[in-house]
Amino acid sequence: MIKRARNKQVIILFLVLSLAVSGCKKKAETPQPQAKPQAPVTQVQKPVQKQLSSAQVGGGNAPALNFSLKKDPFKPLIAKAEPSAGKNAAPVISKNTNMLPIQSFDASKFKVSGIVAGLKENKALIIDPAGKGYVVKQGMLIGNNNGRITKISNNAIEIAEQYRDESGHTKKRVIKLTLSPKR
Numbered sequence: 001m002i003k004r005a006r007n008k009q010v011i012i013l014f015l016v017l018s019l020a021v022s023g024c025k026k027k028a029e030t031p032q033p034q035a036k037p038q039a040p041v042t043q044v045q046k047p048v049q050k051q052l053s054s055a056q057v058g059g060g061n062a063p064a065l066n067f068s069l070k071k072d073p074f075k076p077l078i079a080k081a082e083p084s085a086g087k088n089a090a091p092v093i094s095k096n097t098n099m100l101p102i103q104s105f106d107a108s109k110f111k112v113s114g115i116v117a118g119l120k121e122n123k124a125l126i127i128d129p130a131g132k133g134y135v136v137k138q139g140m141l142i143g144n145n146n147g148r149i150t151k152i153s154n155n156a157i158e159i160a161e162q163y164r165d166e167s168g169h170t171k172k173r174v175i176k177l178t179l180s181p182k183r
Contacts, residue, residue, distance in 0.1 A: 109129045110127065126177070136157075147161040
């Protein structure tokens with residue numbers, strides 16, 4: 001109890017001394033000598049320094065950029081086929097160098113491993129001669145003769161192909177791949 005009272009007295013004493021010391025300092029006001037009126041001073045604006053840039057515009061030692069050798073990133077990868085001049089001319093079927101792996105084999109060489117019958121569309125699992133599997137659906141390209149999957153039923157896949165024979169005539173054929181029986 002005595003310690004608390006003493007601590008309070010010390011704190012109060014400290015506060016009183018700090019107030020007394022800060023309150024005692026009073027600045028004496030000294031009269032300022034009056035300055036003679038001078039001519040008005042005009043402010044001179046300093047010139048603004050131009051910001052240096054790493055890119056030089058003309059006259060620099062850097063070589064000029066040439067974009068003519070660069071590939072256009074917005075050019076489509078697949079070129080649109082232009083319609084032929086004749087009304088009854090056969091469509092031109094070209095061998096595309098950017099074929100998918102599923103288009104590198106003959107369509108009749110594929111084996112159907114499974115068919116999934118869905119509510120909206122059916123899908124099938126086919127295996128190429130190299131042993132790689134693909135999930136396909138109706139409308140996809142398959143085979144090296146631009147074959148297109150026309151129908152996927154519960155037990156078979158139909159592929160329609162258009163190709164040119166030796167005489168140059170366009171021929172159509174339908175290939176039917178059936179589901180291999182369970183083992």
